[in-house]
Amino acid sequence: GQNIDQPTEMTATEGAIVQINCTYQTSGFNGLFWYQQHAGEAPTFLSYNVLDGLEEKGRFSSFLSRSKGYSYLLLKELQMKDSASYLCAVNSGYSTLTFGKGTMLLVSP
Amino acid sequence: GAVVSQHPSWVICKSGTSVKIECRSLDFQATTMFWYRQFPKQSLMLMATSNEGSKATYEQGVEKDKFLINHASLTLSTLTVTSAHPEDSSFYICSARENTGGAQYFGPGTRLTVL
Numbered sequence: 001g002q003n004i005d006q007p008t009e010m011t012a013t014e015g016a017i018v019q020i021n022c023t024y025q026t027s028g029f030n031g032l033f034w035y036q037q038h039a040g041e042a043p044t045f046l047s048y049n050v051l052d053g054l055e056e057k058g059r060f061s062s063f064l065s066r067s068k069g070y071s072y073l074l075l076k077e078l079q080m081k082d083s084a085s086y087l088c089a090v091n092s093g094y095s096t097l098t099f100g101k102g103t104m105l106l107v108s109p
Numbered sequence: 110g111a112v113v114s115q116h117p118s119w120v121i122c123k124s125g126t127s128v129k130i131e132c133r134s135l136d137f138q139a140t141t142m143f144w145y146r147q148f149p150k151q152s153l154m155l156m157a158t159s160n161e162g163s164k165a166t167y168e169q170g171v172e173k174d175k176f177l178i179n180h181a182s183l184t185l186s187t188l189t190v191t192s193a194h195p196e197d198s199s200f201y202i203c204s205a206r207e208n209t210g211g212a213q214y215f216g217p218g219t220r221l222t223v224l
Contacts, residue, residue: 033213042202042218043153045111087153096143097204097213101152 002026004100006088011106012078020073020086020103028093034062034073035087037102043087046073075105083107112136113205115216122193123224129189130219132203139205142186143213144178147200159186183208193223 003025012018024032031050035043047055049064049071061074075082085102092098112135122128132142142159157178158166165178177189186205190197202218 035215040200042115042200042215045212045214048212096155096158099153 002090002092002098004088004090004098006086006100006103008101009104009106011108014078014080014107014109016078017074017076018078018105020075020088020105022071022073022088022100024069024071024088024090024100026069026090026092026098029066030091030093032062032064032071033087033089033091033097034060034071035089037085037087039084046086078107080107080109111207111212111214113203113214113216115203115219117219118217119220119222121222121224124194125192127189127191128193128221129187130201130203130221132186132188132205132216134184134205134214137205138183138208139186140183140208141206142180143204143206144176144186144188145202145204147202147218153202156188161186190221193221195223197221198223 006022033048034046036046037043047062054063059076064071083106085104087102088100089097114133116131140161144156145153146156147153155168156171159178159180161180167173180186200218200220203216204213206213
């Protein structure tokens with residue numbers, strides 16, 4: 001079966017750095033995605049990792065270790081607008097994505 | 110780049126009517142598109158995988174006769190909710206997978222309310 005785990009909630013302060021972890025056990029692996037979803041809106045694409053290592057894109061970075069079944073999303077210089085749900089999703093090799101339940105991040109002043 | 114549109118963005122209909130939702134990839138081709146449903150405060154649930162030129166693949170528990178999917182071209186997939194009932198009220202989101210890569214991009218979603 002497919003199993004993706006990420007924390008349910010996290011809180012952080014504006015300007016800080018936060019790391020959202022994701023662990024997965026899937027029958028196959030063809031890439032890991034991070035999405036941001038604000039309440040009432042559709043998810044927006046943040047990052048895609050298929051090889052081990054760190055992918056940096058502005059204030060957001062994503063890391064992948066395939067041998068450990070582990071990824072994290074790193075958000076720097078947090079802003080109030082970063083308050084959202086962050087979804088980890090794995091492509092297990094059949095094009096479809098299996099989503100984690102999402103991590104609700106609350107950024108406070 | 111990589112923009113996916115959905116239409117309509119919201120719809121209210123009477124119980125028993127059918128509603129069609131369109132999903133378009135605006136600047137890339139997508140042989141494969143996906144339809145999701147999301148209830149309040151819950152994660153995305155995959156309903157079906159839409160393949161251009163062939164039948165859709167439905168997830169377990171999703172009625173294919175109720176949720177009709179047509180992937181007419183490399184940039185358009187439609188989902189028709191037939192004989193809608195109040196329990197079908199939800200947020201329906203499509204995504205399109207780029208033919209050239211693995212990334213999936215989501216449409217803005219369609220909020221369906223069945224009275």
